[in-house]
Every structure is written in C-alpha cells, then in structure tokens.
Amino acid sequence: MNQNNTYAEIAAEIRRFKKLFLTTHRNPEGDAIGSSLALGNALKSLGHTFRFSLDDGVPHPIDLMSGTACAEQNIEPTPDELVIVLDCPNKDRISSSFKKMDRREHVINLDHHLENSYFGQYNYVDSVACATGEIVYFLLKEMGLTIDVQTASFLYMAILTDTGAFCFANTNKNAFMISTELIGCGLDPHYVAQIVYENYSLSKMRLLGHALSSLEISDDGQIGWITITREILARFNSSKSDLEGFVNYPRYIEGVLVSVFFHEIDDKRVKVSFRSKGEANVAEFAKQWGGGGHKNAAACLIDASLSEAKALILESLLPAMQKMSLHYNDK
Numbered sequence: 001m002n003q004n005n006t007y008a009e010i011a012a013e014i015r016r017f018k019k020l021f022l023t024t025h026r027n028p029e030g031d032a033i034g035s036s037l038a039l040g041n042a043l044k045s046l047g048h049t050f051r052f053s054l055d056d057g058v059p060h061p062i063d064l065m066s067g068t069a070c071a072e073q074n075i076e077p078t079p080d081e082l083v084i085v086l087d088c089p090n091k092d093r094i095s096s097s098f099k100k101m102d103r104r105e106h107v108i109n110l111d112h113h114l115e116n117s118y119f120g121q122y123n124y125v126d127s128v129a130c131a132t133g134e135i136v137y138f139l140l141k142e143m144g145l146t147i148d149v150q151t152a153s154f155l156y157m158a159i160l161t162d163t164g165a166f167c168f169a170n171t172n173k174n175a176f177m178i179s180t181e182l183i184g185c186g187l188d189p190h191y192v193a194q195i196v197y198e199n200y201s202l203s204k205m206r207l208l209g210h211a212l213s214s215l216e217i218s219d220d221g222q223i224g225w226i227t228i229t230r231e232i233l234a235r236f237n238s239s240k241s242d243l244e245g246f247v248n249y250p251r252y253i254e255g256v257l258v259s260v261f262f263h264e265i266d267d268k269r270v271k272v273s274f275r276s277k278g279e280a281n282v283a284e285f286a287k288q289w290g291g292g293g294h295k296n297a298a299a300c301l302i303d304a305s306l307s308e309a310k311a312l313i314l315e316s317l318l319p320a321m322q323k324m325s326l327h328y329n330d331k
Contacts, residue, residue: 002118007142010108010122020050021077023096025088028054029244030161030196032087033062035132038154042145051075053096059241061199067150082106087132089113089292110135114283115292130175133158137178152187161196169296204242211246222321224250225260247273258282258321262310270309273299285320
C-alpha cells in the first residue's frame with residue numbers, strides 16, 4: 001500500500017545529511033526546476049550543499065532565472081548524498097543517470113502526479129497540490145526555514161507555470177495564499193512572469209504560427225489537435241523546449257474540451273500531450289497508452305509513425321470523450 005510520510009519525518013531525514021543530490025523529470029519545466037532549486041537554495045541556510053542533476057539541461061527561457069546555472073549533466077549521487085527527486089512520478093522519467101541505479105535507501109520522493117509509484121524510502125505525494133512547489137513550501141515551513149528572495153522566486157515560478165498563470169483547474173487556494181506570502185518575502189512577481197512569458201525566441205513564435213496552421217477540430221467541436229513533425233522543427237531551427245505550451249492553444253477555443261498535441265520524435269515514436277477542461281480526465285486516457293499525468297494535463301508516447309499515432313489516439317479518444325463530455329456537461 002502506498003503511504004505518505006509526514007513532513008516531520010522527511011525533514012528529519014534531510015537533517016541527517018549535509019550533502020544533497022536533487023533531480024527531477026525529463027524535459028523539465030517551471031515546477032520541476034523551481035521546486036528543486038527552491039528546496040536546494042533554502043537548505044543552504046542549514047549548512048547543506050547540493051548538486052542538481054539535470055541531463056536535459058535548463059530550457060530557455062527558464063535559464064534566464066538567476067540561480068539556474070548550477071544544473072549539472074551526467075552525474076550520479078554518491079553514497080553520502082541524500083537523493084531528493086521532485087515532480088517526477090516514477091524512476092523511468094528521471095532526468096539523471098540515477099534512474100538506472102538500484103537504490104531506494106535514503107531517497108526522498110516529493111510529487112503531485114496521480115500515478116506516482118512511491119519509489120522513495122520517504123514519499124510525500126499530494127495530487128491535489130497545485131504544484132510540487134506547494135509541497136516544498138510546506139516542507140520548508142515544517143523545517144522552520146526563512147524564505148529569501150531567491151527561494152521565493154523559484155517557488156513562485158513553480159506555482160505560476162504549473163497553474164498556467166492561475167488559469168488551470170489545479171489552481172487552488174494555496175496557490176494564492178503561498179504567492180501572497182512570497183510577495184511578503186520580497187518576491188517580484190513581474191520579474192518571474194516576464195522571464196517565463198516574455199522571452200520567447202523568434203523561432204518559437206514562427207513555429208507556433210505553423211503549429212496553429214495545422215489545427216484540426218473534431219466534427220462535434222469538442223476535440224482540437226495540432227501537429228509538429230521533425231522536419232518542421234528542423235526547418236524553424238527550433239528545439240523541443242520551444243514546444244512548451246503549444247498543447248494549450250486548441251483548448252482556448254470555445255467548445256473544445258480536450259486539446260491534443262502530436263510531436264513526432266522519430267519515424268516510429270510520437271509524443272502525445274493532452275489538456276482538458278472540467279471533468280474530462282485525460283490522465284485516465286493517457287494511462288491506457290502507458291502515459292499519465294494530472295486529470296487535466298497528461299501525456300504518453302506512442303511507438304508508431306505519426307499518421308498511425310494520430311489514428312490510434314483520435315479513434316479511441318472520440319468515443320472516450322462521449323463519456324467525459326456527458327460528465328462535464330452534467331456539472
């Protein structure tokens with residue numbers, strides 16, 4: 001049976017170590033990086049040192065945030081380091097060579113994904129939390145640590161990005177309460193928002209234009225999808241980090257309950273991302289294809305060609321949506 005430890009138990013385990021090894025999931029975004037660096041930065045006040053393992057590197061524009069340059073690639077934890085994995089549902093998705101190590105002892109798992117496998121010796125998983133940054137905030141409070149401006153900025157980035165600037169369904173009262181307190185700690189919300197949302201590359205904007213031109217809508221108007229091929233990604237001289245947020249755009253259309261983004265990785269692999277409104281549970285749908293995530297935000301990988309993947313997903317999503325939309329409309 002999967003069971004959470006208490007914040008007090010996790011805090012006690014952290015205090016037993018001076019060296020920390022922090023890591024998160026592949027293709028990290030604002031919550032993954034923000035929650036990790038907020039924890040590491042705050043624990044320095046107790047005399048801890050930390051290494052942040054991120055084989056994918058810090059994506060742009062998050063790399064413009066002060067304090068993100070500490071991320072390292074191709075490193076493994078040493079026996080005297082406490083491993084803390086943040087915002088990652090299982091070891092297979094970790095952006096670090098740690099995922100290949102057979103180690104559970106002295107491993108802490110902090111996350112808010114529904115399908116978390118509780119792979120740590122110590123686990124705290126809260127699928128109702130707006131972000132893993134929320135969990136880190138309450139852990140720091142349990143430890144009696146002062147939140148400085150740098151830590152506040154990382155925590156705010158975690159919450160801001162994972163709630164879609166406080167627009168997504170996971171936005172809860174703690175998102176606003178914590179953000180208000182962070183402002184009292186010296187946070188400049190505009191500074192963080194400007195870095196995250198106002199530093200897109202020209203190639204990303206042109207790529208977005210092409211992606212929107214690929215927009216298709218189901219006959220009933222409830223599903224919208226866009227597509228990016230490898231050839232298009234190369235033509236616009238873009239990286240996979242430029243694709244962050246693309247999946248949201250079909251969801252902005254009136255009547256669309258589920259948006260889908262097909263990203264061709266190679267000839268026989270496609271990443272499929274989902275976003276939804278209301279009670280449309282895309283995490284349950286993604287789980288059928290070996291993926292997962294949150295109720296309104298999920299993803300999976302399909303080992304097929306792009307055309308095959310689109311057919312597989314859309315042919316099964318359409319009937320699933322009939323059940324989801326009925327539930328949604330009854331709310």
